[in-house]
Amino acid sequence: xxxxxxxxxxxxxxxxxxxxxxxxxxxxxxxxxxxxxxxxxxxxxxxxxxxxxxxxxxxxxxxxxxxxxxxxxxxxxxxxxxxxxxxxxxxxxxxxxxxxxxxxxxxxxxxxxxxxxxxxxxxxxxxxxxxxxxxxxxxxxxxxxxxxxxxxxxxxxxxx
Amino acid sequence: xxxxxxxxxxxxxxxxxxxxxxxxxxxxxxxxxxxxxxxxxxxxxxxxxxxxxxxxxxxxxxxxxxxxxxxxxxxxxxxxxxxxxxxxxxxxxxxxxxxxxxxxxxxxxxxxxxxxxxxxxxxxxxxxxxxxxxxxxxxxxxxxxxxxxxxxxxxxxxxxxxxxxxxxxxxxxxxxxxxxxxxxxxxxxxxxxxxxxxxxxxxxxxxxxxxxxxxxxxxxxxxxxxxxxxxxxxxxxxxxxxxxxxxxxxxxxxxxxxxxxxxxxxxxxxxxxxxxxxxxxxxxxxxxxxxxxxxxxxxxxxxxxxxxxxxxxxxxxxxxxxxxxxxxxxxxxxxxxxxxxxxxxxxxxxxxxxxxxxxxxxxxxxxxxxxxxxxxxxxxxxxxxxxxxxxxxxxxxxxxxxxxxxxxxxxxxxxxxxxxxxxxxxxxxxxxxxxxxxxxxxxxxxxxxxxxxxxxxxxxxxxxxxxxxxxxxxxxxxxxxxxxxxxxxxxxxxxxxxxxxxxxxxxxxxxxxxxxxxxxxxxxxxxxxxxxxxxxxxxx
Numbered sequence: 001x002x003x004x005x006x007x008x009x010x011x012x013x014x015x016x017x018x019x020x021x022x023x024x025x026x027x028x029x030x031x032x033x034x035x036x037x038x039x040x041x042x043x044x045x046x047x048x049x050x051x052x053x054x055x056x057x058x059x060x061x062x063x064x065x066x067x068x069x070x071x072x073x074x075x076x077x078x079x080x081x082x083x084x085x086x087x088x089x090x091x092x093x094x095x096x097x098x099x100x101x102x103x104x105x106x107x108x109x110x111x112x113x114x115x116x117x118x119x120x121x122x123x124x125x126x127x128x129x130x131x132x133x134x135x136x137x138x139x140x141x142x143x144x145x146x147x148x149x150x151x152x153x154x155x156x157x158x159x160x
Numbered sequence: 161x162x163x164x165x166x167x168x169x170x171x172x173x174x175x176x177x178x179x180x181x182x183x184x185x186x187x188x189x190x191x192x193x194x195x196x197x198x199x200x201x202x203x204x205x206x207x208x209x210x211x212x213x214x215x216x217x218x219x220x221x222x223x224x225x226x227x228x229x230x231x232x233x234x235x236x237x238x239x240x241x242x243x244x245x246x247x248x249x250x251x252x253x254x255x256x257x258x259x260x261x262x263x264x265x266x267x268x269x270x271x272x273x274x275x276x277x278x279x280x281x282x283x284x285x286x287x288x289x290x291x292x293x294x295x296x297x298x299x300x301x302x303x304x305x306x307x308x309x310x311x312x313x314x315x316x317x318x319x320x321x322x323x324x325x326x327x328x329x330x331x332x333x334x335x336x337x338x339x340x341x342x343x344x345x346x347x348x349x350x351x352x353x354x355x356x357x358x359x360x361x362x363x364x365x366x367x368x369x370x371x372x373x374x375x376x377x378x379x380x381x382x383x384x385x386x387x388x389x390x391x392x393x394x395x396x397x398x399x400x401x402x403x404x405x406x407x408x409x410x411x412x413x414x415x416x417x418x419x420x421x422x423x424x425x426x427x428x429x430x431x432x433x434x435x436x437x438x439x440x441x442x443x444x445x446x447x448x449x450x451x452x453x454x455x456x457x458x459x460x461x462x463x464x465x466x467x468x469x470x471x472x473x474x475x476x477x478x479x480x481x482x483x484x485x486x487x488x489x490x491x492x493x494x495x496x497x498x499x500x501x502x503x504x505x506x507x508x509x510x511x512x513x514x515x516x517x518x519x520x521x522x523x524x525x526x527x528x529x530x531x532x533x534x535x536x537x538x539x540x541x542x543x544x545x546x547x548x549x550x551x552x553x554x555x556x557x558x559x560x561x562x563x564x565x566x567x568x569x570x571x572x573x574x575x576x577x578x579x580x581x582x583x584x585x586x587x588x589x590x591x592x593x594x595x596x597x598x599x600x601x602x603x604x605x606x607x608x609x610x611x612x613x614x615x616x617x618x619x620x621x622x623x624x625x626x627x628x629x630x631x632x633x634x635x636x637x638x639x640x641x642x643x644x645x646x647x648x649x650x651x652x653x654x655x656x657x658x659x660x661x662x663x664x665x666x667x668x669x670x671x672x673x674x675x676x677x678x679x680x681x682x683x684x685x686x687x688x689x690x691x692x693x694x695x696x697x698x699x700x
Contacts, residue, residue: 047666050545066698067695068693068695069693087542097580097668098543105695132697134698
């Protein structure tokens, strides 16, 4: 009986963690994302959209040296979007317009769109670097002393 | 000194009220009740009532000006100015308005008596017993809206310059780069003495175009001698923040034994019902010279305001949020054109006000609750800016005193942008006639926005009750269905089946400005923004 209760509790906890990342009560289908892939980025925040249904963070992907951002053929920053739970739920984890102003450096894992467009659904915890302190070359914010973590667990490992 | 200035204000107000008639929405203006007039932060008289001023213009050719202005045709001849009135277009405080800190300013006399087209409203008069900051010295407002038609109402058009005015070599309608003209923005001739509302209409918004045969260089001129005094726009109260203002009003109420803890038996249930639209306020912008409005704003928001006026008046590229079904934004609540009926529901713990034309404005006032002040701005719920903010309040007898915060920054077309730091203190008080009959609500709002405003501003308006909920049309919940799209940076109505290249805008990054900057400012020298992406110091 107690084993059963423990199992139920564990399942409930897992469900809650999943809900905080991507709500079951989403206003759109998440089938657009490839749940077999995980990408991990460190980027510079350009905008947080505090939309009711899904908070989105737009970010410019940092280069491997962590000195600037990756640019396209027109020398424009390559912008990705990561969406997560609704803005109020995200705020419960501390993720908001105010805590992620432009120029914030952070690291996040996401399940990318199946069609290759630069957007994804957040996966796992999110790490914010201290102000103006990007990680060392090739590293992510979880390696920087004084980082802040939003959500539970480590930064997921990329699938490829 | 302080009491003398206050006395002058009261006497001036009474003198003006005694000679004037009603507004478009209220049977008559109300004097602040004695108790409210002594308040630390509410009920102080207006320095000047917008209804006493004429539209700056230009208008005509289909555009009828604004409520309270002479509809369409030229301004009426006007009677003699009231004794002591400043000359038309006079700026600055009227004699006796230089009140010491903490004292209300004396009202400024009307700019000029309104002439034809301003019939007296039946039942005019100043009902007694009203509370709140009442517009003083109201004259009959010409009824009607924006599209009155009629003759040209301005001072010169089609390339001509008004008599006695020396045109600038470069102005808004000839400039290729308004950023370079910053030194000229304080000169109303730079805008051809147009109000910002009139600049929207140069190309024919609301009727016939005024822009002339060689647009935009042949844009029409407004009246350079018309304006409202800045004192009528700013808060008369000494507070620097909404919090300080709200807390002072709370302390004042506590000193009287309040706040009032209403029950369903005592709450002013007569407030519940359907009201008409907002009475005229300065926020309509039709009676203000643009430099007067600019004087309210910080440099960044001055730039944004001129950018908007330039692209409406010169480029003819209007990006009004509601035309794309974007949010209207908090400040549109205060624009007459954005609200029709107001539906009010009063309970002891929650007061709800709903209004709207292109979007729903739902103001929920949570009575007795406290803001969480630990974040960037005070808020009730999660750390998420809300399009229409969050509002708390308390009762002082039959006065409802509120504080709004956590507001998403946005724009109001023809007016200026507000930031996400905007907070308001708003006071709702009942207007009654001499017999005590409830007529409607007086709504006084003070705006604190340290990012956009150089000092707090104030809007006072009235709502006239039309019926209880058992009569009249129900609230019309608004769902906006898009028919106009930004195609290559220009608003374009499209028919079913039409296709165009859709550009995703940064919706929280001034999307209207993104389009102007991309399509209409290619050759301008915009101020350079900080490089977000430079972390070169990390290279070690």
